[in-house]
Amino acid sequence: MKTVWKSVALLGALLAFGAARIPYEAGLERQLCDDGLFPPDLEIGTRERIGQTSSAVALGGLRTLVATFLNLRAFTFFTEQRWADVEDTFETMVDLAPRTRYYWETGSWHLAYNAASYYINDSKLPPLRRREAWRASIVKGRNFLERGIRNNPDDWRLQASLGFLLSDANKFHAFRDPDEALAASADAYRAAAATGRALGYVKRAELYALARVAGRESATLALARRLYAEGPQNRTPTLQMLLLVLEAHENPDMNVDARAIEIFGDAQKAYDALSNHWFRTRERFPVYGVAEGLRALEKQLAIPPEDSVLNQPPPPPRGPDDWFRE
Amino acid sequence: MTAIQHQPLQGSHFRRILVIAANTFTQLVRMKVFYFMGIFAVIAIASNFFDLPQHEGPESVGSNVLRSIKSWSLGAMTLFSVVLSVVATALLLPKDVEDRTLYTILAKPVPRFDYLAGKLTGVLMLVFVSLLVMDLLMTAVLHIRTGMVVEQQMEMARAMGWPPEAIDSLRAETLANGPNLSLQGAVLAVFLRASIMASLALLISTFSTSTLFTTIVSFLVYFIGHFQADARDVWLHAGQEGEGVFARLAALLFSLILPDFQLFNVIDAVIEGQAMSLIALGKLTLVGLYYAVFFTFASWFIFADKEF
Structure with a gap:
């Protein structure tokens, strides 16, 4: 009888103790979440992917340790070019350690760069399927990075990586609307700069991306001037x-060669800069007034017509149409 | 006069608890439990020297190794401390009964609470010393490796002509992955979780019939305790989710009885480079103390009139 009474009393104490601590623990959990110290719940899919043993380890509070092991496994998949496994493993890793930038950056890099490049050269697939696999892989890389940013909104490097991916001349053709991709790239660089911790280049990178978006010339010029x-x-x-060509766009009557000399220092330097820019066709940079400027500078520098940049064939704008030709 | 002043201290609960704790500590040390530290040393040192395959660009070279060292070391610390606290505590009462030491102690004017508290303190001292040694080793390895990584990165940055602001930013980022106060806070969180496990194992061992039963049940509670927060959320948000009465009651019971071990998973965030505030650490310490004190009193409640 005494044992029964004691058991009931202990159970009652346990319940009372539990009732007293629940509000405190719930509050502490909220605070730890706000401080970024509390990992999100492990998805059921993740538990299935990492297997029973690893699930037990991960649930036992060793999630980053399991992610470290999986990182080693992902490296093996990468060397064996098993891209579906690489993707799966990184999905699991970021579920386990969502605040580790390295996993987001590396996973996205594998998808958007390594796997995509692999599909360009994959001779086992017909061109149309290779093209689709290439496109899908880059889109997955973008989505992966965007998820990383949602999980780590203060991380400027992830924003900068997204900006870099979306403004890469080898990648933006993979998106339905390259203008949208370049505008998103500029937004990502702007968000990176807004954190206040980013390196100086991200502000310039925002300009380089924005300059390639059709119809945004005025905003880009204002940024370039600033x-x-x-x-x-x-x-x-x-x-x-970019400052020169955007000014030429704003004022079509501008004397481009005079302004180029003012910006670059002398006629030869201005001519070299305009020539280089003229050949950057693949990157979609605007070329307002460049041809007129080159012609005027060639006259000043007495460059014979056969040596004129304007008479040189521009480098072919190589892209998906060339890579996936039958 | 002096003798009179010392008398209350010698007869105090505190004094008795300390004596039993020191005795328990010695007893456990003689059981050669520190052997596992050799394994930890190998893990910590090997994680520094093994050049594990990684995917990394020149600017992040070495940073991932620092995360690996923390991850391996804190993982090993968690594992060792939980196993040690459960197994050592589960062994205490049956061993004292088997050696008949318990009868000798209880025949003297030693309150049963002091006996239990002393035993638990002995185990916690053992876990604390183990964690301290492991922490020192981890910090030393991490400090050396952080220095190497920073040096390597600075050399790379200078060779690539990085501006000073970029170099400073890279250095600050790498140093944040090195030894710091948050990392020490994470080690304390490991200790707190082990303390809760030890006090829970003590409670179970007061009514358990064997060491094996205590160990198995403790580990079950440990793993299930990582789901306690899920049950609490079901109970707290059951109205919005439209859960049935039975599910709500089950969730409530589950969350009232089991300890919430998920709170201590802040260790993962620290490994990932998040800073832990002193307030958060203080609140976690309160949680640990709350459980440890309650489980110790509950153990005494059962043990108080147990007959041997």
């Missing part, structure tokens, strides 16, 4: 060139 005015650290050849 960055140019910030000082010599921003006066890279690309930024100087």
